[in-house]
Amino acid sequence: MVKDHENFNFLHFLILVHLLSNGGKNNYLEVTSSQMSRLINRSQQTASKVLIDLERENLIERVKNNKKFGIKLTDEGYQSLKDIYEILKKSMEVSADKQIIFKGKIVTGMGEGAYYMSLEGYRKQFYNKLGYKPFPGTLNVKLIDARYINSRRDLINHPSIHIDGFRNSDRTFGWVKCYTATITAVARSSYTLNSTPQHYKEGNVHVLLLERTHHDNSLIEVIGPHNIKETLKLKDGDNVVIKIRE
Amino acid sequence: MVKDHENFNFLHFLILVHLLSNGGKNNYLEVTSSQMSRLINRSQQTASKVLIDLERENLIERVKNNKKFGIKLTDEGYQSLKDIYEILKKSMEVSADKQIIFKGKIVTGMGEGAYYMSLEGYRKQFYNKLGYKPFPGTLNVKLIDARYINSRRDLINHPSIHIDGFRNSDRTFGWVKCYTATITAVARSSYTLNSTPQHYKEGNVHVLLLERTHHDNSLIEVIGPHNIKETLKLKDGDNVVIKIRE
DNA sequence: ATTACTAAGGGACGAGTAG
DNA sequence: TCTACTCGTCCCTTAGTAA
Incomplete structure (x- = not known):
């Protein structure tokens, strides 16, 4: 329906949204797995795993600088969010008509x-x-x-x-x-x-x-x-x- | 961030969206766990579990008729989706400015x-x-x-x-x-x-x-x-x- | 300070099945 | 048919830790 890459769960979604809302569509954001872990209420290890997964699925691009990463959404990653957004938007419009x-x-x-x-x-x-x-x-x-x-x-x-x-x-x-x-x-x-x-x-x-x-x-x-x-x-x-x- | 009810995953989200887009904000939809399972690409058992969870979390309301259920979003369930929608919307707007x-x-x-x-x-x-x-x-x-x-x-x-x-x-x-x-x-x-x-x-x-x-x-x-x-x-x-x- | 490997525990998922 | 229980399996998550 929304995403047929099998390994796409809510954590992946949350991280992508966070990147998008911080300008990650056009810039390589300096975000660490610890920051992300706080955001999604999981351990640093899990956040790290999510980032690895997202990179493997080609939804984000990472560039290492020293120990940190610069992270940016790929076009595909952006499109995934956009797809979900469009579906939600359409659903909200349907529900606006209170039949x-x-x-x-x-x-x-x-x-x-x-x-x-x-x-x-x-x-x-x-x-x-x-x-x-x-x-x-x-x-x-x-x-x-x-x-x-x-x-x-x-x-x-x-x-x-x-x-x-x-x-x-x-x-x-x-x-x-x-x-x-x-x-x-x-x-x-x-x-x-x-x-x-x-x-x-x-x-x-x-x-x-x-x-x-x-x-x-x-x-x-x-x-x-x-x-x-x-x-x-x-x-x-x-x-x-x-x-x-x- | 989005949802602090712990047990809220991507499947829950997909089911809620489907209900919303089919008028489930105002009507009790006749949906079965098998239909839902196809939608989320999981087994009927898993879909059933998701529906039970959503009901427990007060995100949907179910009314049994014969063996089937009529299912409707609760106000809380609708609000959950709306919250996610608003966050996504804001994120998309941020990304529209291509700085x-x-x-x-x-x-x-x-x-x-x-x-x-x-x-x-x-x-x-x-x-x-x-x-x-x-x-x-x-x-x-x-x-x-x-x-x-x-x-x-x-x-x-x-x-x-x-x-x-x-x-x-x-x-x-x-x-x-x-x-x-x-x-x-x-x-x-x-x-x-x-x-x-x-x-x-x-x-x-x-x-x-x-x-x-x-x-x-x-x-x-x-x-x-x-x-x-x-x-x-x-x-x-x-x-x-x-x-x-x- | 980072990232991310490994091992272990727990929770999610599905097969079988009852009501 | 339907829903949903039990239980086995596997995957996800985390603690510990290396680099």
Whole structure:
């Protein structure tokens, strides 16, 4: 993947990085094996061995002066670090897009959702903060895989649109967190994060997290401007993918 | 330096990177120890051990579903990678500035330099390409440390201003490569790349590399618009630092 | 002070295998 | 299939020491 020279371990990596960060790409640095050993938290002997290895693998060039060495990265040594850097960079960029994926089956809710959606205390905020008046009723998606159930549990830590709670004459109603998402119907149950799903239609929706929920973490409630079931032609038991974006 | 959890090796690093690049910061990925083993070029047993270690160190979170695991980076795991990334990034930035440093002593040249500087075939090009008419005569700097002698040998691979060779009725004259540099007189001979020199005065000059040189790699020839020795009050035997910038 | 060899101990790795 | 245990082997690390 990164380095197919067999003998490339973390110590080699650390030493190369240290050389690079001290100008070792263009200059022969005066570094001793004792200095290096302190840096990598190993003995002088080990540091010496690492330097010998790096030289053998043509990742550094050493020139002896008296007892000390002048050490410089070779082009190959620099390229090794650059390769690792590019891979890490790409990975960090991937992770910058905070997409969370759920997969589950459409189930029939208990009618609770429709009740909540009908309350003016929520509807006004939905309109102001989400930009639409939600279809009265939530789509319930049942998560099967433990992975998604865990992700659902972690959802509360992610950025969301906050709907305040309120009270009427009877009782108080808790806050609701809304997560911007897209929902997609999938053909078969073979979808994983790594495969490409055969998708049909996509809808822009919001996933809800209620302060006072009776639901377990295996159930997701979704709202949208229209009747999602109709728009996407969904029946109970159909598989859907929900992608949440920050 | 990077990671003081003792048991953090290159395999741990590779696995974390793979998870990150596949969205494992926000999702529980379905990855098996066999997949990982192929990725890191080790046995399934070793991959399994790595995953156990990473979980123990709280760098990943695993949730079992049937026999497989869903795996996600913890915040700490992500931070570990980010730390390494930031260090690498900083190192790459340092290396982007291609400064090369030489240290040596002023010596008296053989008068060759003055002769070459007087040739109109060179003087016209110096004026056009360097922006000044060089003082007739080169400053010769003797490199003592093998590190600098080696750097001098590598100089030919670095970007330079090219002065074409020419011929007159008698003979041909080779090309000359010019490297933009600053020269600084230093107080004592204690200067290394890592320490801060006590410098006196600085001059903008060019280091020359001649196609047909009789000099060994331990001698550097420097030209400038004025008499460098006088401007910097240099005597033979004085120490100077020459910094070359791209 | 350096670098680096040798010998010995311990930890990493993989084959076999259980659950 | 999966994960992960045991255990044998080998490599990595270090102390001692030479140059």
